[in-house]
Amino acid sequence: MDGAHKEEEKWDLVIQPRRLWFDLHLRDLWCYRDLVGLFVKRDFVTFYKQTVLGPLWYIIQPLLTTVVFTVIFGKLAGIPMDGVPPFLFLLAGNVTWGYFAGCLNETSNTFVKNAGIFGKVYFPRLTVPVSVVIINLVKFSIQFTVFLCFYAYFIARGAAVRPTFLLLLLPVLIFQMAVLSLGSGILISALTTKYRDLTFVMTFAVQLWMYISSVIIPASSIPEKYLPIYMLNPMVSVIEMFRYAFFGQGVVDVVYIVVSWVVTLAILSGGIILFSRVEKSFMDTV
Numbered sequence: 001m002d003g004a005h006k007e008e009e010k011w012d013l014v015i016q017p018r019r020l021w022f023d024l025h026l027r028d029l030w031c032y033r034d035l036v037g038l039f040v041k042r043d044f045v046t047f048y049k050q051t052v053l054g055p056l057w058y059i060i061q062p063l064l065t066t067v068v069f070t071v072i073f074g075k076l077a078g079i080p081m082d083g084v085p086p087f088l089f090l091l092a093g094n095v096t097w098g099y100f101a102g103c104l105n106e107t108s109n110t111f112v113k114n115a116g117i118f119g120k121v122y123f124p125r126l127t128v129p130v131s132v133v134i135i136n137l138v139k140f141s142i143q144f145t146v147f148l149c150f151y152a153y154f155i156a157r158g159a160a161v162r163p164t165f166l167l168l169l170l171p172v173l174i175f176q177m178a179v180l181s182l183g184s185g186i187l188i189s190a191l192t193t194k195y196r197d198l199t200f201v202m203t204f205a206v207q208l209w210m211y212i213s214s215v216i217i218p219a220s221s222i223p224e225k226y227l228p229i230y231m232l233n234p235m236v237s238v239i240e241m242f243r244y245a246f247f248g249q250g251v252v253d254v255v256y257i258v259v260s261w262v263v264t265l266a267i268l269s270g271g272i273i274l275f276s277r278v279e280k281s282f283m284d285t286v
Contacts, residue, residue, distance in 0.1 A: 032127050039131035044138070058142040062098055066091045073216050082218050082249035084161055088154050089243070093215035095147045096242050099140040100177045100235060101206050106132045107185025108202055109192060126275065129186050133178045140174070151246060166245035166252070173238050173245075176264055180234055183268030190271070190278040214239045219251035227251070234260040234267075 066087060073079045074086030081089040107129040155161060192198045211217075213235040222230045230236060231251075237260035244250035 032124050036127050036131045036134065039128060040135045043131065043135045058139050059146050062091065062094045062143050063146070066094050069094070069216060079217060080221055082220055082243070082247070084243070084247045084249055085154055085159050088150060088159065088161070089218075089247070090216065091147055091150060092243050092246065093239055095140070095143045096173075096177065096239050097210055097213060097215045097235070098143060099136055099174075100181045100238075101210065102136045102139060103133050103178065103181030104185045104188075105202065105206060106136070107182060108188040109199060110186065110189040126186070126272070129182055129189070132185070133182050136181075137174075137178070161247040161249075164245055164248050166241055169241065170245060173242055176234070176238055176261065179268050180238075180264045183264070183271035185271070186275040187267065187271035190274040193278055209233075209235070212236075218243075218249075220249075231256040231259060232263065234263045236260075 069090045070087045074081065074090065110125070110128050110132075151161075188198055188202065212230070213233055219227065219230060219236055219240050231253075237252075237256050240250040241252055241257070242250075244252045
């Protein structure tokens, strides 16, 4: 009887410790895709249910930031912006950077913020940062629509901007931003479980990263001898390609694009591996 009973037992999922560095169980993410959807809905409703303007903040924030940057960097500092109207140039940078920074900030405290849930029930921990990337994609879509409205307005006013063939690669650029922000966020999240100081450093670090990512100062303004070093920052290539796609202006080179993707994939791989190693013991340190 006991032997027959054991043969009839079939388990849908077997939970066991991960011993190998590359034993990542990424397939579990697909099995828990419904949970990812619930996290997306939860984050969207929770964040805005007590606000008066709700999702309008998605529009107000980049517009106010762009206005301030236009006055300070465009009018007062007189930074050259590749012949593109300063407001449109800076809005493009803010919209693209906003998606990356939003994902990075929210995924970088995954373990600390969700310690209560992680300590009670099993599910793939990567579902949480993946849901953050998706919910921020909704935010990006709204802001991108606003950018397109201003883009059409400036073209109607005779601005010297023109779309290029790189518009076809826009989904690839968005995907790279998602991959880079996910990898960077979970890498920092894993380190934060042991080095809590990173939580306080993140705001400053993301702000500093923005200033060296071509959001305000175009890559064309960087001295040629320093440009290869500057382009090691993968977000520079993304933003430059985004602007070139819509404006026909920007530093776009196959070598820099390849380097950007190599750095992006390296960060993602390192982040997933470290995240997977930390998740089995983080409750002892959080």
